[in-house]
Amino acid sequence: xxxxxxxxxxxxxxxxxxxQNLAAMRDRVIGLxxxxxxxxKTAKSVDVVxxxxxxxxxxxxxxTLKEAEQFFAAGYRDILYAVGIAPNKLEHVAALxxxxxxxxxxxxxxxxxxxxxxxxxxxxxxxxxLIEIDSDGHRAGVKPDDTRLLEIGRVxxxxxxxxxxxxxxxxxxxxxxxxxxxADRERAQAVLCAEKxxxxxxxxxxxxxxxxxxxxxxxxxxGVTEVRVGVYMFFDLFMAGLGVCAPSDIALSVLCSVxxxxxxxxxxxxxxxxxxxxxxxxxxxxxxxQGYGVVCDINGEPMDDLIVSGxxxxxxxxxxxxxxxxxxxxxxxxTLLRVLPNHACATAAQHGAYHVVDGTTYVQWVWxxxxxx
Amino acid sequence: xxxxxxxxxxxxxxxxxxxQNLAAMRDRVIGLxxxxxxxxKTAKSVDVVxxxxxxxxxxxxxxTLKEAEQFFAAGYRDILYAVGIAPNKLEHVAALxxxxxxxxxxxxxxxxxxxxxxxxxxxxxxxxxLIEIDSDGHRAGVKPDDTRLLEIGRVxxxxxxxxxxxxxxxxxxxxxxxxxxxADRERAQAVLCAEKxxxxxxxxxxxxxxxxxxxxxxxxxxGVTEVRVGVYMFFDLFMAGLGVCAPSDIALSVLCSVxxxxxxxxxxxxxxxxxxxxxxxxxxxxxxxQGYGVVCDINGEPMDDLIVSGxxxxxxxxxxxxxxxxxxxxxxxxTLLRVLPNHACATAAQHGAYHVVDGTTYVQWVWxxxxxx
Numbered sequence: 001x002x003x004x005x006x007x008x009x010x011x012x013x014x015x016x017x018x019x020q021n022l023a024a025m026r027d028r029v030i031g032l033x034x035x036x037x038x039x040x041k042t043a044k045s046v047d048v049v050x051x052x053x054x055x056x057x058x059x060x061x062x063x064t065l066k067e068a069e070q071f072f073a074a075g076y077r078d079i080l081y082a083v084g085i086a087p088n089k090l091e092h093v094a095a096l097x098x099x100x101x102x103x104x105x106x107x108x109x110x111x112x113x114x115x116x117x118x119x120x121x122x123x124x125x126x127x128x129x130l131i132e133i134d135s136d137g138h139r140a141g142v143k144p145d146d147t148r149l150l151e152i153g154r155v156x157x158x159x160x161x162x163x164x165x166x167x168x169x170x171x172x173x174x175x176x177x178x179x180x181x182x183a184d185r186e187r188a189q190a191v192l193c194a195e196k197x198x199x200x201x202x203x204x205x206x207x208x209x210x211x212x213x214x215x216x217x218x219x220x221x222x223g224v225t226e227v228r229v230g231v232y233m234f235f236d237l238f239m240a241g242l243g244v245c246a247p248s249d250i251a252l253s254v255l256c257s258v259x260x261x262x263x264x265x266x267x268x269x270x271x272x273x274x275x276x277x278x279x280x281x282x283x284x285x286x287x288x289x290q291g292y293g294v295v296c297d298i299n300g301e302p303m304d305d306l307i308v309s310g311x312x313x314x315x316x317x318x319x320x321x322x323x324x325x326x327x328x329x330x331x332x333x334x335t336l337l338r339v340l341p342n343h344a345c346a347t348a349a350q351h352g353a354y355h356v357v358d359g360t361t362y363v364q365w366v367w368x369x370x371x372x373x
Numbered sequence: 374x375x376x377x378x379x380x381x382x383x384x385x386x387x388x389x390x391x392x393q394n395l396a397a398m399r400d401r402v403i404g405l406x407x408x409x410x411x412x413x414k415t416a417k418s419v420d421v422v423x424x425x426x427x428x429x430x431x432x433x434x435x436x437t438l439k440e441a442e443q444f445f446a447a448g449y450r451d452i453l454y455a456v457g458i459a460p461n462k463l464e465h466v467a468a469l470x471x472x473x474x475x476x477x478x479x480x481x482x483x484x485x486x487x488x489x490x491x492x493x494x495x496x497x498x499x500x501x502x503l504i505e506i507d508s509d510g511h512r513a514g515v516k517p518d519d520t521r522l523l524e525i526g527r528v529x530x531x532x533x534x535x536x537x538x539x540x541x542x543x544x545x546x547x548x549x550x551x552x553x554x555x556a557d558r559e560r561a562q563a564v565l566c567a568e569k570x571x572x573x574x575x576x577x578x579x580x581x582x583x584x585x586x587x588x589x590x591x592x593x594x595x596g597v598t599e600v601r602v603g604v605y606m607f608f609d610l611f612m613a614g615l616g617v618c619a620p621s622d623i624a625l626s627v628l629c630s631v632x633x634x635x636x637x638x639x640x641x642x643x644x645x646x647x648x649x650x651x652x653x654x655x656x657x658x659x660x661x662x663q664g665y666g667v668v669c670d671i672n673g674e675p676m677d678d679l680i681v682s683g684x685x686x687x688x689x690x691x692x693x694x695x696x697x698x699x700x701x702x703x704x705x706x707x708t709l710l711r712v713l714p715n716h717a718c719a720t721a722a723q724h725g726a727y728h729v730v731d732g733t734t735y736v737q738w739v740w741x742x743x744x745x746x
Contacts, residue, residue: 085632086630257461
């Protein structure tokens with residue numbers, strides 16, 4: 001089977017680029033003395049993640065309990081659920097732990113800590129927790145200078161296993177130098193919080209940090225035990241715009257067909273709309289707005305400075321970045337194109353499988369992926 | 374089971390509002406003398422669509438061949454696939470027709486028409502086609518004054534079954550009066566093209582039009598045989614912003630849990646991020662920007678002028694529209710909230726099932742939905 005045998009739209013994954021991205025990050029994190037705990041939220045595929053860490057050979061990070069279930073069923077035991085725990089999920093967490101899954105949760109407030117402490121006491125077990133630290137004002141977490149840090153630690157008692165933070169603010173950096181500042185602060189604030197907890201007599205073996213930008217440019221991981229990264233597996237136009245990868249590192253694309261033209265507007269119409277590409281327009285806020293994605297030929301090479309300039313549910317509008325004339329004869333109806341995504345997590349989520357190629361159009365495997373909660 | 378028993382995030386559908394929306398549109402279109410051909414691309418659920426049209430009792434519209442397959446398997450025979458046909462899908466179309474599915478495709482160019490004519494000749498069968506008309510410059514279609522209209526009709530020969538258009542430009546209207554202009558033009562241009570084809574001796578029994586805004590405000594459907602609408606089943610904030618429904622008509626919402634607060638920023642953090650809400654920010658271009666959605670209490674009543682002002686993959690940031698102070702004590706960790714979506718098609722697509730309520734928090738049914746191609 002080749003790409004020419006697929007019905008479009010279809011999600012394509014280049015195995016060579018994937019493996020190269022995985023190896024580069026693994027070498028980098030291990031070289032800095034920490035452990036890599038890949039985040040499976042981007043891939044949501046055992047076949048993909050297996051290449052990053054083999055079942056039983058290391059821990060993973062998940063963004064949903066469905067991911068925890070699927071990966072536990074595939075042989076992964078050491079799993080960190082890295083979204084602040086909601087009380088209505090504690091029973092599910094406890095059930096997974098009873099089955100033998102070493103599942104850890106996170107939280108950043110006293111109410112959730114009390115809910116965990118109550119549940120663990122009621123069940124006569126521990127429910128391991130990392131306290132989420134806010135290292136950059138991005139989203140959630142306790143500030144290192146907030147007195148509640150120690151209060152939460154004390155409420156958690158034996159459930160406390162460490163601290164974690166995510167420098168999500170690094171996604172808005174304007175330079176590599178700035179990403180390095182975020183990376184250093186992410187590390188420093190997490191280590192500081194761990195030291196505060198330890199100084200108060202609390203157990204804090206785990207210091208977990210991570211985002212793909214900061215992990216790519218961190219110069220030290222002193223005091224950090226593990227690094228969480230997800231989008232590095234595939235990369236995307238947003239990461240390329242940030243300077244975290246080259247466009248040629250992007251392993252993911254959406255195959256589509258030309259279904260018509262609007263010559264007066266210099267448009268090519270394709271069958272990959274936002275349902276196939278996602279509604280993500282993250283590059284709109286970057287220096288170069290990539291529309292809904294950069295258009296490549298069937299071999300994955302960008303062509304004629306084409307981007308997906310508009311998208312409806314199942315229609316993509318392709319035009320030149322400068323709005324200029326397109327030679328429609330170069331793109332007859334039926335032409336196959338590949339679109340590089342703005343945001344790999346969002347685009348992959350729209351599909352049920354990866355069609356895996358390796359530099360050619362030959363489809364070596366079809367790897368299923370899942371979605372939902 | 375009630376909403377309090379669900380793990381969040383979860384997709385909620387109010388059956389009373391759904392049924393009211395379905396009845397209003399059915400009455401409206403039948404009252405104007407046309408047939409309703411509901412578009413299943415929003416719901417992608419046999420349980421939902423069955424309430425709009427029973428299997429065997431009328432036709433439907435689909436946006437993917439997967440929808441055609443699923444609904445054909447559920448007893449629907451008369452199906453219009455309303456995205457310009459790509460040559461790589463013709464074999465699949467022919468296979469569905471051989472199984473007894475009366476599947477019609479659309480196209481707007483000579484290359485696709487030739488592909489259909491060749492395939493139908495090779496198979497010794499007909500592959501029914503509607504020619505897509507561009508009534509408003511929105512996206513695809515042949516302009517009524519384009520000489521290729523008749524050429525396409527002639528190439529199609531016995532495969533020609535009629536014309537169709539979609540006034541997608543109506544989504545950008547600034548007033549009801551303007552929507553009426555789009556509705557009248559949609560009707561007039563489709564009818565004009567049908568008359569041109571008939572005057573040239575070509576068969577054109579079907580004149581198909583539709584978009585939820587134009588169908589809601591059309592004053593005449595003279596010459597039209599059928600109307601296609603999809604989002605009317607659920608409605609959403611975008612349609613409310615356009616004046617096509619009231620916010621209280623919106624039948625869809627996403628249930629989520631409060632998982633933390635950032636009091637210094639007046640933020641509530643929830644477990645419904647863009648994976649649960651979709652990345653759709655369509656209301657950003659309207660008079661009132663609803664962020665990633667309007668926040669309601671567990672009964673579906675908007676509260677405290679809260680919106681989802683930011684979203685990451687599995688985190689929602691809820692704040693007051695004016696950025697003002699929030700009384701966090703009103704929203705303790707674990708509080709259940711419901712978020713009205715910007716765009717029902719995009720939000721529903723992120724979920725695998727509808728949890729069906731009827732004005733209360735009691736979950737009457739769980740209706741599966743599908744996705745993909």
